[in-house]
Amino acid sequence: MIQLADISLNFGPQILFDHIALSIDPSKHLGLVGQNGSGKSTLLKLIAGMQEASAGSVVVPRNWNVAYLPQEITYNRSQKPLLNEVLSVFDHVFGIEKQMRVIEHQLSERSDAELLQEYDHLQERFHRLNGYQAEAKTKEILSGLGFREKDLSRAVSEFSGGWQMRIALAKLLLDEPDCLLLDEPTNHMDLETLVWLENLLSRFRGALIIVSHDRYFLDKLVQGIIEVENAKVTLYPGNYTDYEVRKEERLEHEFAVMRNQERKIAHMQQFIERFRYKASKARQVQSRIKQLSRITVHEPEIMKRHIRFRFTRAERSGDPVAAATNLAFSYPGTPVFSNTNFEIRRGEKVALVGPNGVGKSTLMKLITGELTADEGTLKSAYNLKIAYFAQQHLEQLDLSKSVLEEIWGAAPELPRNEIRGLLGRFLFSGEDVDKPVLVLSGGEKSRLVLMKLLLSKANFLILDEPTNHLDMQSKEILAEALDEFEGSVLIVSHDRFFLDMLVTKVIYFKDGVAREYLGNYSEYEEKFLALVAAGDAEKPLEGLNERKAQKRREAEERQARYRALKGVREELEKLEKIIAKLDARKNELDALFISPDFKNLSIREMHERSREHEKISSQLKQHENKWLELQDKIENT
C-alpha cells in the first residue's frame, strides 16, 4: 500500500496541496480527476518520487516498482530499431542470460555442485523475470498498441508524438510494475487501441492510477475516483458515473449545512439586536456574541468554474463548405485514400475518425489547401475563413510570452480590460495571466490555443484533437459552445463523450476510402464494432433511415406532449389575468388605507372597503394555489 501522509506543496504563493492524505491499495484501479492545473500530474509525480513535497511524507513499500507515464513525452531520438529499444527494458534480464551462457561453457570443464547451484540460481531468476517470454511479450504489446510488423525494425526517432507515447507506454507495461501511474494515456489514441488498452489494464493486477478525461474509459476501468480540488484530495468509491452522483449529493449536503448555519447565525444576531440594551438579558447577549465569534463559517467548495466560450460572430460562408468528388491522394509510393466522396454543409458539425495514420491529417491539409489532390475535385465555399487547431499546437504558441501578451497579440484591437475578461472566462484569472506560457499545464496551453482560435473570426473550424488535456467540464462547455457556433466544424477526436454531444455526421476511413455516416458517434461506433465482430467491416454503414425515424419519433412525442398540455396552458393564462386584476385592486386598497383620504370616508364605506380587501386576499390565495398546481402539472409532464 502506498501512503501519502499530511502532504503539503506550494509553488511560490500558489498552494497546490494543503495537508492531504491518501492511501492506495495494492490492487485498486483508480481514476484521478480534477480541473486543469489543479495538480493531477503533480500528484502522480509525488507518488513516483519525481517531486518533493514541501511537507509530509510519501511511503512506498520497499521493493515496489512504481512506473510513471508522463503527460508530455520527451521525444526519443534514439536511432535504435523499435524492437530493440523496447526490449531494453529487459536489459538486466538479458544480463543474467549472458552470465548463464558463461557458466554453461564452464560446465563442460568442471561440474561441481557449487557451479551447478549458481547456474540453477541464475536460471530461476531468469525464469521469474520472464526472460524466456521477453521477446514474445514485447511483440504482443507492441502489436496491441497498433505497431505493425514492419515498424519493429524502424528507428525510434522516426515515430511521431502519439507513437512516442505508445513506445513509452509499451516499456512501462513490460516492466510489470506494482503500481502504474498513467497521465492521460488516452490522448492521441484511436478507438481500436483504446479498446485494447482498456482490456489490458482491466487485467492489470497491481495498483493503477490513471488520469483521463474520457469518462467511458474511466467508467469501464476504475473502482474509485481520486478528486483533486482546492488543494485537497478526496477518494470516492465507484466508477466515474458513481462519482458524479456522489459529488452532486455532497455538494447538496454542503449547501444544506451552509444554509442551516446561516439561519442559526441570523437567529443569534436577531436575539442580540433585540436584547442588547436590556439589562436583564445582558448576560445571555454576551454569551451569544461570544458564540457567534467562535463559529467558523462553512463554505461549500467553490462552485465549479466553467469555461464560457462565445465565438465572435463570423461572416457566413457559402454552402456547402467543402465537397469532395472522387478525391484521391497519395504520398510518393504510398496511396493514402482514393475514390472519396463527402460533403460538409454550412453549420454542420462533423467528426473525422479512423485509426492513427489513416489519412485524417492529410484530408485536413487538403481542405485547408496545404496539399493538393492527385485526382478528383475538392470544392470549397466562397468567403470561407478557416481556423485550424493542430494536434501539436504548441507550435501555435510563443513560449516566451506571458499569457496576456500571447492573447493580446492575437487581437490587438481589443482593450486590455476586455482581454482580461476573456481570459477570466477561460479560467486564467489573477496572477495567472502574467505566467509565461512555458510553465502552463497541458490543459492550460490547449485552452490558450482554443482562445486564440476564438479571436480569429473564422467560419470553419478544423480541430485536430481539441479535447486532449482538457478536463471534463471544460470539454462539456467547449462542446456546448461549438454547438452554438454558427459556422461549420470538422473535428478529429477519439473522445466518444465529446463527439456524442456534438456531431451529426461522421466521416470515417476504411480500406483507403473515406465514407460518410449520418448519425452521431456512438451509433457509428456501435455499427462499426458490430461489423468488425461479424468480420464484415468493409460494408458501408447505413444510418440515415434510422436517424430519420428517430427524429420523427421525437417530433411525435413533442406534439403529443403539447396537445396534452394545451388545456392546462390556457387555464393558466386565464388565471394569470385574474390574479393580475385582483392584485391591482388589492394594491389600490392598500394605498387607500394609509392615505389621508381614508379618514374622510363614512364608517360604512370604511367597512365595505375593508371587507372587500379581505375577500380579495382570500381569492388571491385560492387562485395562487391553483396556479401553482397547474404549473407543477406542466413541469412534471
Added chain:
Amino acid sequence: MKHSRRYSANSELIDKTVEYPLLEGVRILKQAANAKFDESIELTLNLGVDPRYSEQNIRGTAILPHGTGKKVRVLVLAQGDKVKEALEAAADYAGLEEYIKKIEEGWFEFDVCIATPDVMRHVGKLGRALGTRGLMPNPKTGTVTDNVKQAVRESKAGKISFRVDKYGILHVLVGKASFSEEQLADNIRNMMNTVMKLKPASLKGTYLRKVTLSSSQGPGIKIEKQSALA
C-alpha cells in the same frame, strides 16, 4: 460463465462450503470426472509465500509412487558413452547435434529434457525455445546431471517437478481419473509431504492455506488440510 449440463450436474455433487476429508474428496472427484476421456487430476495448493523472495520461491521435485498416468517421453542431450547409457535406461531419444537441430526447427515431442553438464553450452542456445515450454534442463530438478541413468529412470517412474506461480499457488498433476482412490490418495500425500518439507524457515503466517483437487473438466473440491498430510 455458462457451464455445460454435465458440469452443472457434477457441481451438485459438491458442497462448495465444505472441506472434505481426503479420501471422501477423492471419491467424489472420481465420480465427477466423467468426461469422454480419462481426465487428469490436479492438486492445487495455495501457499502463503511471496515467490519474489528467493527463499520463498517454492520449487523442487517429487516422486509419485503411482506415477502421473502419463507416458513420459524423455530426451537426453549428451554425447559419447552417455548416449548409450541413456538409451539403455529407456530414454526415448538420446543424442546431441541431431536433436538440437530438430528443436531449432520446432520439434518438441518430449516431456522431459535431460542434459549432461558438458553439453550445456550447446543446450544454452535453445534457452528461449525450451524455457518457454518449461523444458530447460535444470540442476535442481535433476535434469542437468552426469548420472543420466538415474535421471531417466526417475522421470519414467513418475518424478515430477513443480514450482509456485507468481501468486504463490502451486499446481501439480497427481494422476488420472482412472486411478484407484488409494493410488490417488497416495500420490497426493506424497506430494503434500514433499511440499511441507520445503517450508521456508523465515516464513511468517500460514504456509499451507488451501488445498483443492480438480479434474480436467470437473469442479474443484476443497480438501481438509490435516487429512491430506497424514
